[in-house]
Amino acid sequence: MGVTKRLLLAALLAVFLLTFGGCASRAVAPKEPAPSPAPATGPRYAAELEPYEEAVDPACAYFQFAWGKSAELGGRLDEARYAYQQALLCDRKAVYVMRRLALLLLQQQEREEAIYWVRRIIAIDPADLAARSLLAKLYTALDDPDRAAVVYREILSLDPGNANAMLMLGVIYGSSDRRQEAHEILEQLVTQRPDYFLGHYYLARLYHDLGLLEQALAAYERALALNWSAALAQELAAVYQAAGLYEESLALYRRMVAKDPADERARSLLADLYLRLERVEEALDELAALRSYSRDVDRVDLTMARILLDEQRYEEAVSLLRGILADEPRLDAVRSLLVLAYYRLGKIEAARSLLEEIRPGDYGYEEAVLMLARIYHGSDQPAAAQAALERAMADPDHRYLSFYVTLALLHVEWHDAGQGLAVFQRALSELGPEPEVYFEYAVYLDRIGDKAGAMAKMQRVIALDPHDPHALNYVGYTWADQGDNLEQAREYIEEAVRLKPQNGAIRDSLGWVYYRLGKYHRALEELELAVQLLDDDPVIHDHLGDAYRQLGHVDEAQAAYRRALELLGPEGDPELRHLIESKLEKLVVDWGR
Template sequence: MNGNKILMLTALILAAVGLAAGCASRPAAPPAEPVPAPRYAAELEPYEEAVDPACAYFQFTWGKITELGCCLEDARYAYQQALICDRKADYVMRSLAMLLLRMGERAEAIAWVQRIIELKPADLSALSLLANLYTTASEVEKAVAVYRNILTIEPGNANAMLMLGVLYAGSEREEQAQAVFEELVALHPEFFLGHYYLARFYRDMGAMDRALAAYDRALALNWTPAMAQEAAAAYESAGLYEQSLRLYRQMIADDPTDERARGLLANIYLRLDRVEEALAELAELRHYSADVDNIDLTIARILLDEERYQEALILLHEMLSDEPRLDAVRSLLVLGYYRSGQVARARALLEEIRPGDYGYEEAVLMLARIYHGAEDPVTAARILDRALAEPEHRYLSFYVTLALLHAEWHDAGQGILVFDRALRDLGPTARVFFEYALYLDRIGDGEGALAKMQEVIARDPQDPFALNYVGYTWADRGENLTQALTYIEEAVRLRPEDGSIRDSLGWVYYRLGDYRRAVEELELAVELLPDDPVIYDHLGEAYRELGQRGAALTAYRRALELLDPLQEREKRMAIEEKIEELAR
């Protein structure tokens, strides 16, 4: 046995003993005699001739063993020693880079991988590792450059093309991403991941026909439940429910215990109003689920929605007999009794619910509603007052409901006192001020409502609804327009898909005299809320100021169609006058 082999064997034995005893701050020094000293000093230039490959391999082996024992600092030291022995040992550099990653030192890891590439410019595994490191460090352009380099060395490299496409898509370079993905599947038609990422890209771009075709190809190459579920969701979003059902059925055929697939299948049946099939699927799911109670509750809710009260009540009573304190069942029973006209039984059950029980808040509100509906507002108010006497279980909804009851009894001032009490009991929070403002607006106190909404903004400057309320009120009055624009722009930033807030932005532009911007925002608001007559009225105003007479008439007429002919007569008359003026 030669000296080098003896040296390596000795290292392995010593390492095994060291791991059994635990890691020290540095690995135990190997025996002095067997280890040959480096023939060259440590000051050697990085890529001068190797000092001693055997020494390097010994230190590398030592490093690997200590790394496996989770002594990362010791492993790092050993790898560095190996690189003193052999400055060109790329296998050591690679292990050191991966170790540094484990230690969270990404920058130093990148430096070592770059050194490997300096030694071996065409090393594809090192280049791929470098690109991945750049990607995880969010240095996208550097990662892109490395993947392009890989494709120069090896045109058509599937993994490099895939990752390049992903980086392009993630940095909103859709055309480049599409070109790379499409070339990838053309060059590698059996590459599953290529078709999968192409499908996701098309889906995100809204090209659903292409996305679905790519999903189908990916499933043909590699069927998995997760992939099938994603494809089924894509079919569902495209309104192709039968194809979605087909995929869920196939998932269930492959695995009858797949609870998620059965639940999603039942949900689509409900969306299609195929209630019996949904109920049948849920009944089958009971055989495989550990949470049978939750499934039965879902079935009961469906039966209640379908007005099949008797079936729902029978099921709920069966559940209640098994678990008398199942509060969710009791709440549904109340709803079933109430909807089926058994008000006395609903009332009796609600009376049993105590503060702290599940559904207590809803129970109090429903009980108050029952008495109010029975034209017994005094008892309704007494129930809410009794609930507010419980300091640990006061809800803002109790104050709001009580105040609204007073407003309906033509005692709006008493409702204001209720909200003043809420401020004392619950504190001057943004939520309390917001509900207070809505109440004041409802009873016609616009100034009070505006002041309370400003209190909301003072406490929560990012409440989009308060910002919108104040901004729109100012715009409608033609005052504080600059501040109104600032408020509404912030509200739009917070809720860009809210059509009402978009309408406010359009209206403030209108008040500022920027009619083109007003039309842009109001047209977007109409897309978001296509059945709101106020938005069409505003849009008609903006079109009229731009001299677009035909567009204004169309908008006004649409507003007229959407207004209630009985409850909004004054608004209808105002719009009819505008139409008559333009039609002359």
């Protein structure tokens, strides 16, 4: 056999061994000892990747890497992972393989193992900033910002001007209690890199979080100048709006529309801001322009119709709504609005005809039944009103508590409160002894003057639902007003306040029970807060006046009583008016003013 043929055969044999025998260096290696067990801190297959000798075969490593890359591109991730592991058997310092394996593990959500290999890369090359950056991102993905911050600081020690590391460290600090450090880092970043968009953007958000509005706006504007986007423009417009800079916000929305006339979001936001500013015609003009670009013209017309109804421009609203209904006869929301428009126009028969078309299960069915009953009642047709409600209540699949409540209240107006009681008994039978039914029953009893019956039903509500804030408040306030069970009343009302801390009426009840307990300073605190939450209730101002009077704050008491009288007006409760006027007179007698 000639020399050339022998060389060719040797080459073919090498290829065969490389392809089918794994790594060439291992194919000819002597028998090896069993591998040592994997370290507890490494991935489960770490021991397999520790070579049995120091031999390195770059050709084998690259072949296995290429195989893994091909498998990864084909979506065969487990196969790719195996190939990368085999490549690292051939060359344990193949950083390019470790990097690819780490990214693959990240894709498979195995972040801890990915971290192991990235740290191996850094151990081989401590100056590998890309690996350190990847390690920081992995820590962030594991919701470990503190370790990520350590890595970013290490990057900055190696590369003090690294913009990405400065940015990410600023973001991490800004999301924690180290906002001042974030402020300093991001300001340094934009000073060094004036054209770095992300630096200005995150600095703007940090300024905004810190309440530095002027600086935030300047940073937002700089970011937008560097990199215009509709999303960023919307964010800045919202900041303008929150700051009360409405003209600036309008100008930005108009600029967005000028850049992209088909931007439905921008046009909608512009129309909404016009409405907030009570510039109705401009809002309608913007919505009319939006119709040319919208993929849902009926939705735009429906919005315009609602605006016209709010503006009491009923004929225009009817014209729009009838057009929508002609295109989509089953749009029940449109039918309900059209009924309202007809009703406001006094076209009762047209409204009634539309309401009769709405069937159980349709959108707005509950409201339609109630409106139909009101129309009949307002037209002096009590029998028809009762029949409409009775017909709805007879359907076991579409019964609503509001039907029973409305019929009971109509009986009160028809001077037959006893029939209202029968309606609530029917509600308990047909809807079940639910807390909501007992609550409405109690309210009805209170309205017709049966305070004892109302208290009994409210206590039934609490027995069924101990955390109903309104029932707790009703019972607690009634006890406090009567001077009964004051400690239990306080417990009830404190629980109601816990459930509804921003409810002014419930805060008033808490203040009043403290007043009844003789804790006047504590009462005053709650009553002042109640007035802040609900300023137009004369009873709360009367209670506040009582607390001021007990503490000797005469001027404040007089002001509170006078405010209560002002809110009562000439049509207010005459008994309460007389009581407050008597208190004012007594202040003059007792204090000489």
